């Protein structure tokens with residue numbers, strides 16, 4: 322029980338923080354809306370103020386005819402130790418303790434006028450009032466303007482709808498417990514409170530029905546059917562109340578005496594005697610407090626989650642906003658270099674590992690390049706016909722002596738030349754990956770988030786550098802290909818050493834021991850040259 326009491330105290334504190342921060346619910350992420358509260362709803366003169374006052378046990382609410390409550394009043398009750406003095410505090414006047422409750426009433430009226438003017442306008446900015454007393458239970462109650470049916474003299478036509486909208490904006494929130502006040506001397510079917518409660522809480526699980534003015538019912542009628550839930554069903558029991566009559570108020574009957582009178586009324590009532598232990602304003606206060614505890618207990622995890630989420634968002638924003646920038650140019654340069662280093666670190670992580678992206682460069686050499694090489698038209702270049710043509714043309718009119726070496730060289734040179742295309746394409750592919758990583762790294766560098774111009778400058782500089790590297794790399798790979806084809810080692814020729822074959826069907830060779838000429842090479846031999854070259858090209862790459 323003690324923990325529960327402090328839980329309500331904690332919620333009270335959070336609610337006050339919300340008001341200071343301008344969070345009255347509504348837009349965006351609202352802590353206010355996550356907190357449970359009790360809103361008092363009812364038609365004008367239904368007895369709302371009287372119920373609130375008897376729950377508190379003090380007179381402190383403005384009185385008067387017509388529309389009195391024009392701003393929501395968030396009333397937080399704090400139970401203090403027995404024997405301590407009662408006092409009230411407004412959030413808008415911190416550290417001033419009101420012990421005179423007539424002054425509290427005046428301040429509520431004055432503070433209402435400060436925001437709305439004296440024009441009978443309404444405002445949804447709440448007034449926060451805390452009452453510290455040994456005679457209350459920990460509870461937050463919200464007093465709302467009374468629902469009306471017609472605008473009276475001096476009010477705009479829209480006031481009826483405006484009040485309804487404001488009341489609805491409070492009670493439609495799923496965390497709002499609705500204290501629906503209906504006077505017993507009116508048919509419950511015509512109750513404004515029940516009408517709006519039913520609209521926003523059809524199952525009745527967060528509505529507490531309160532029937533006032535039981536003492537004012539016509540002789541011979543009673544509200545037992547309503548109080549026992551037979552006329553309109555709610556999940557919670559109905560509570561009957563007998564407040565002070567206007568005559569009592571005029572006679573200055575104090576609250577303690579009024580509570581005693583109310584208790585006596587129920588205990589001695591022939592109709593309600595059997596319900597006496599579940600009636601009256603003190604019972605209502607306890608019932609609400611218990612229910613609020615239960616709701617808070619259920620809500621705590623989601624409230625904590627919401628607070629943590631907000632903290633995370635604020636921390637992230639703080640990171641983004643960062644430290645103040647120095648004014649002197651030396652320190653500014655240092656800051657810029659620091660940010661460049663931060664970017665560099667992210668970029669390096671992308672390349673070396675830790676962040677994704679560098680693996681795509683490996684992919685260029687592991688998949689893309691070999692796949693492109695495999696597609697090169699070697700079968701055409703090393704086809705029987707081409708090999709024959711190149712070998713024949715290579716020596717011009719001078720026949721070769723031992724092997725058609727010039728022919729081999731031309732074939733190899735031509736083949737290696739095909740590597741230039743895929744080599745250049747690899748440079749472009751790597752360049753593309755690096756450019757993409759620069760873009761990603763800039764957007765992932767937290768420090769740069771608040772400096773879009775610097776981010777752009779870094780991107781431009783990095784891309785210019787990459788462009789230069791691309792040119793250099795392209796030249797380098799082309800040179801490498803040229804180097805490969807410009808000098809063929811002896812070893813290479815040894816590996817592809819061919820024994821000339823005789824043509825078994827061809828004409829007899831007159832120079833049997835002389836140098837072989839083209840005629841002495843069979844198709845089969847030339848085909849072998851093609852295959853061997855092509856194999857050796859792939860072995861070397």
Ligand SMILES: Nc1nc2c(ncn2[C@@H]2O[C@H](COP(=O)(O)OP(=O)(O)OP(=O)(O)O)[C@@H](O)[C@H]2O)c(=O)[nH]1
Pocket residue numbers: 363364365366367368369370371372385386387388389390466467533534535536537562563564565566567568570
């Ligand atoms: N006899 C009797 N009179 C009551 C009871 N409850 C309220 N009244 C009287 O009804 C009148 C209106 O009560 P309020 O408590 O001011 O009602 P309200 O709903 O706050 O009214 P507004 O603030 O004007 O919307 C006052 O004169 C009260 O004395 C009750 O249970 N019995």
